[in-house]
Amino acid sequence: AIDMLMKFGDVESAERVFRSIKAKGANIYGALMNGYNLNGESWKCFKIFEEMKEKDIIPDEIGWNILIGACSKSGMLHHCQYIVNQIPLHIQNKIRIQSALIDMWGKCGSIEKAKNVFDLVGDRDTITYTAMINAFALNGMGSQAVELYREMPNNLRDHVSQICVLNACSHAGLLHEARTIFNEIS
Incomplete structure (x- = not known):
């Protein structure tokens, strides 16, 4: 119900349903946080995360992904670093x-940290390459985006990675x- 209400933009009703649930697990919290991200209220995810911590509820991989998404939308480096420091290593390696x-x-403009994570990824896929190409593009590093695109195996290139590298070229002239x-x- 929370997910459906959030998809319709009815945040208040979703919050009422959430409050009415007695035994909440990570998936219920995740649905609420995902809804906040969908409805432009990502900052509320951080409050929900603190509530989860108080109740000793640890997000699952999906929950961490939602929180990372909230950080991406907030652009606030201190929130990003705080959340990353909370993610268990076995999850960070996924x-x-x-x-x-x-x-x-x-x-968030921290291209060095993005590159550090990229360098740690052992078996890179299309999404990983595209995320790094886009990170370069967003930070005015068109040449580096093109260089990485050229290093990307042809079988991993898709329309999204192509759009990202062309966007990088466009912005860098x-x-x-x-x-x-x-x-x-x-």
Whole structure:
């Protein structure tokens, strides 16, 4: 019910349903936090996370991903670092979390931290590469985005990674590189 109400933008009703549930698990908290992200109220996720901590409820991988998403939207480095410091290592080593962290650090302007996470990823996939290409693009590092795109195995390239690298070229004024990549795609 929380998820459905949030998708319809009825945050107040979703919060009422949430408060009415006696035994809340990580999935119930996650549904509420995800709804806040969907409805532009990501800052509320941090309050919910503190409530979870008080009740000794540890987010699952999905919950951590939602919290990382809230950090990405907030752009507040201290929130980002605080949340990252809370994530258990066995969760931090999961590729979806690592990709989300790359995206988060890139959106918050901490390209060095994004690159550090990227360098730790052992078996990179399309999402991981694309997150790092986009992080470079968002931070005015078009040449680095193109260089990483060139290093990316061809079988991992998709329309999203192509759009990200072309966007990086556009913002950095790399017309020749953009034209070359566009011609390769066509």
